[in-house]
Amino acid sequence: MKHSTIQSTSLVALLSSLTGLATAQDYTSSEPFTLQLSSSYSDVDGSFLGACHAGAAIEELCVTGTDGTPAEYNTFALNTSSADASDSDLIYDTGILVWTLPASNINVSEGLIFPANLATNVVAPLFEPGSNGADVVGFDDDNLLFIYSNYVDDKNFTAGVYPAPVEPYPLYQWYACYTYYGAYYYQTLAWVTGGEPNNPTCEAVNVTRIFI
Template sequence: MKSAILALALSLAVTVTAQEFLYDPPESYYPDQSESFKLVVVSSNGTVNGSTLSACHSGAAIETLCLSNVGSPSKPSDIPATPFNFNVSSSETTNTTNGPGLITYLLRGGNFNASSPMQFSYNPGSNVVTAELSPSATGQEVSFDQNGLLYISSYYDDTKPDVPFNGELTKLYRWYACNQYFGGYRYFSLAWVMGEGKPQNPTCVKVDVKRVAL
């Protein structure tokens, strides 16, 4: 009897948690959403240049941004580009076209749809950060420049410790495509490199990421 009561309590807790989770999407904080677009990799490396990005399964409700047209152990064949959206806040100081905001992907399940913003998964043993998609209320804020290229804003430069906050916006384009192991899967996928140094993962190649209308 006690086991049955415990199982029921756990089931109710999971149900409530799932409902609370699914009903608190990023649109609650970033309500203005763009039309769908695809993300295209731009690089001097001919193997990855022109490839699109796709949401590739990497765990329960988790995807990594793998290169659609580049093979890898967990995705040996080409797959279609994933449609993404760009969500921004309603603030008058926010540029609803270029950001800052969140790149979002609509995860479709058997009985639910969940908005999944792009966010970073950090490995303390590496300076290479995996870009992933997972249902959440928030994610990594990004922006697009006048050429449609993806960047992250920074006002902090600790290479100048006397005045690390100089009040000037720096646009960072530290995107790479790397052969990454994540969640039991291995994809050639989008990554961000921390700091000004080179990625310690030797498979990484420098890329930019461009928004292109569908």
């Protein structure tokens, strides 16, 4: 099905203007990898993730089936910087999960963001050009994708008692869900901010990095 698009010249101009954002800070890019799901749900277990169109220079992380042959759409990298790795208290390095958008004669690095939606606890991350506003993630010793908890954990709060800082720890609150963004409806990777997901299509998954 065809979706309305902006003129290619306008898209190139947009991407060219945003390329500076991706290069404004020096990053070290990892070797390329694919991302595979593991789950107790057979319909998504063994499936791979791939970038899928969700607007002008915007992509979601879609569940694409069990063929993990590396290609442009399903190859990713982790960009780390000295700023991301400055906290020596953390066990694992963190960085920005990136996908490279091919457009005409330029390739644009897109960073993964987690847009807030106060109407649900299910957040479908998006790739957008540049690194400004991108969120940091990490991979543990088993190459599982995670997000660190905060230094203050509100699960342990006591009324009237100032909270003590805690050591951040990896969280693995990943799900495969049917999500809706900008008229696009896909089965995508999602993050559940807490509790059971509001979305009844969500199935718990782990996300494993497989280097190419």
